[in-house]
Amino acid sequence: MGLIRNLKHSISRAVSTLFSEENPKRIGIYGPPNAGKTTLANRIARDWTGDAVGPESHIPHETRRARRKEDIEIERDGATVNIDIVDTPGVTTKVDYEEFLDHDMEKDDAVRRSREATEGVAEAMHWLREDVDGVIYVLDSSTDPFTQVNTMLIGIIESQDLPVLILANKTDLEESSVQRIRNAFPQHETIPLSALEGDNMDEVYDKIAEYFG
Amino acid sequence: MPHQCTNCDRTFDDGSKEMLSGCPDCGGNKFQFKPDGTDSVDTPAEPPEPPEPSSSSVARTVGRTAATVKDLMSGGSGDQHPTDQETATSSGRRSNAGAGNRGTTPQDQAAPSREDTAQASARSDVISPEELPSETTTDEPHQFQPVSTDETSTPSTDATTAQSTDATTARSTESDPRTDSSDESAVPDETEARSDASVGQPETVDTERPDLKELRDELNDQFESIKVLQPGQYELNLMELYDREEYIVALEEDGRYSIQVPENFHDHD
Numbered sequence: 001m002g003l004i005r006n007l008k009h010s011i012s013r014a015v016s017t018l019f020s021e022e023n024p025k026r027i028g029i030y031g032p033p034n035a036g037k038t039t040l041a042n043r044i045a046r047d048w049t050g051d052a053v054g055p056e057s058h059i060p061h062e063t064r065r066a067r068r069k070e071d072i073e074i075e076r077d078g079a080t081v082n083i084d085i086v087d088t089p090g091v092t093t094k095v096d097y098e099e100f101l102d103h104d105m106e107k108d109d110a111v112r113r114s115r116e117a118t119e120g121v122a123e124a125m126h127w128l129r130e131d132v133d134g135v136i137y138v139l140d141s142s143t144d145p146f147t148q149v150n151t152m153l154i155g156i157i158e159s160q161d162l163p164v165l166i167l168a169n170k171t172d173l174e175e176s177s178v179q180r181i182r183n184a185f186p187q188h189e190t191i192p193l194s195a196l197e198g199d200n201m202d203e204v205y206d207k208i209a210e211y212f213g
Numbered sequence: 214m215p216h217q218c219t220n221c222d223r224t225f226d227d228g229s230k231e232m233l234s235g236c237p238d239c240g241g242n243k244f245q246f247k248p249d250g251t252d253s254v255d256t257p258a259e260p261p262e263p264p265e266p267s268s269s270s271v272a273r274t275v276g277r278t279a280a281t282v283k284d285l286m287s288g289g290s291g292d293q294h295p296t297d298q299e300t301a302t303s304s305g306r307r308s309n310a311g312a313g314n315r316g317t318t319p320q321d322q323a324a325p326s327r328e329d330t331a332q333a334s335a336r337s338d339v340i341s342p343e344e345l346p347s348e349t350t351t352d353e354p355h356q357f358q359p360v361s362t363d364e365t366s367t368p369s370t371d372a373t374t375a376q377s378t379d380a381t382t383a384r385s386t387e388s389d390p391r392t393d394s395s396d397e398s399a400v401p402d403e404t405e406a407r408s409d410a411s412v413g414q415p416e417t418v419d420t421e422r423p424d425l426k427e428l429r430d431e432l433n434d435q436f437e438s439i440k441v442l443q444p445g446q447y448e449l450n451l452m453e454l455y456d457r458e459e460y461i462v463a464l465e466e467d468g469r470y471s472i473q474v475p476e477n478f479h480d481h482d
Contacts, residue, residue, distance in 0.1 A: 091451065092449065093448060093449050093450075093451060094447070094448050094449070095446070095447045095449070096445070096446050096447075097444075097445030097446065098445075098446075107445075110445060111444055111445035114445040114446070114447065115444075115445065115447075118439060118447040118449065121449055121451075121454065122438070122439065122449075122454050125451060125454035125455045125457075126454070126457070128455060129455050129456075149451065152451050152452065153451070156451075156452075156455055
């Protein structure tokens with residue numbers, strides 16, 4: 001089954017490469033909860049289409065359904081790159097409603113949010129398996145990147161031979177350490193940015209065009 | 214020392230006739246049967262064992278007592294079984310017509326030479342109610358009541374079985390099915406608990422907690438991509454989620470999933 005699946009992916013990827021002019025790449029924005037994925041998705045969408053993708057929040061698991069923004073045309077050096085971006089729920093191995101009680105949430109709401117967040121993780125993993133051609137992996141550079149989730153997801157992405165761009169987000173924070181992320185994943189290029197402030201977005205778009213164009 | 218008077222603790226050998234009309238010392242008519250190998254004399258009148266484990270031993274004890282009484286009633290030894298039928302029929306005739314059976318067969322005539330009067334009486338005669346102690350139930354010729362049966366058998370059951378002239382035999386045959394049925398009743402409980410475990414409803418199976426926990430752990434290890442610790446608390450196996458063919462679209466409180474099976478699900482096979 002695994003061999004067949006890998007073969008199918010390889011064929012579909014080769015086909016999509018052949019017809020890349022016609023079919024925009026579908027780029028999944030992945031990462032742990034509260035890394036700034038939706039903030040980045042909104043930044044990209046607003047910069048190139050004027051619309052936002054979804055609401056941002058400091059409460060974890062605000063995004064509990066994958067949201068897609070299609071046919072974003074990014075211009076770089078006179079060329080254009082068309083991508084669809086998929087903002088996915090934060091991936092985690094544990095969801096606990098008590099985490100939300102600290103944010104002035106009623107228990108019923110917290111339990112429901114927890115369940116929806118869990119469904120969201122399942123959905124994100126499903127998208128990763130079936131529906132993305134490349135990954136923008138967003139990390140909060142003010143936190144430790146050596147986690148089970150990060151290691152596992154990067155491993156899955158690598159095993160699928162998907163192009164991946166690692167973004168060290170939240171460089172506006174005092175505790176930010178881009179080098180820590182570079183050290184964690186030395187096999188990949190790490191781009192620092194602050195999606196909230198819009199810092200270093202030009203380099204991000206350059207790399208998007210380079211990796212997914 | 215198979216028999217012991219529960220009143221004065223006097224003991225009687227297996228097959229003893231002294232106890233047939235009650236304890237010669239105190240007149241007590243309740244005896245406990247102590248199987249071979251259990252020689253402790255100071256057995257308490259009320260055994261401390263819980264009813265459930267003792268039920269099978271009760272049945273065994275009743276059965277042995279009944280067998281002993283039956284042997285005593287019919288002549289005591291197995292090698293005399295060929296004559297038991299004749300003795301039973303002749304005793305039946307004798308009860309109707311007193312001296313009609315005197316000297317009817319050579320065997321009956323030879324018997325007194327090998328048996329003393331008490332043995333012959335025990336083998337051939339049906340004891341009359343008058344010979345029993347006054348507090349004895351009239352229809353119950355010999356009350357071999359192992360003390361533990363008082364705990365487990367209901368008075369109505371005893372009364373019912375006492376209607377038979379072969380009361381102890383009836384009780385023994387009744388005891389076994391009762392014991393079996395109690396065993397059977399325990400089995401469905403167990404299987405029911407296990408079937409609950411298979412569908413993952415832990416609130417109904419407190420008594421089977423260890424087995425259920427093991428089963429759930431095993432199932433979780435093998436199949437679960439989302440483990441529900443309690444409503445609102447989940448553990449996710451990312452690799453399992455990633456490897457799933459089907460897409461989980463909704464998660465219910467009890468841990469069930471609503472899934473969307475891919476259109477080409479069967480093409481992979």
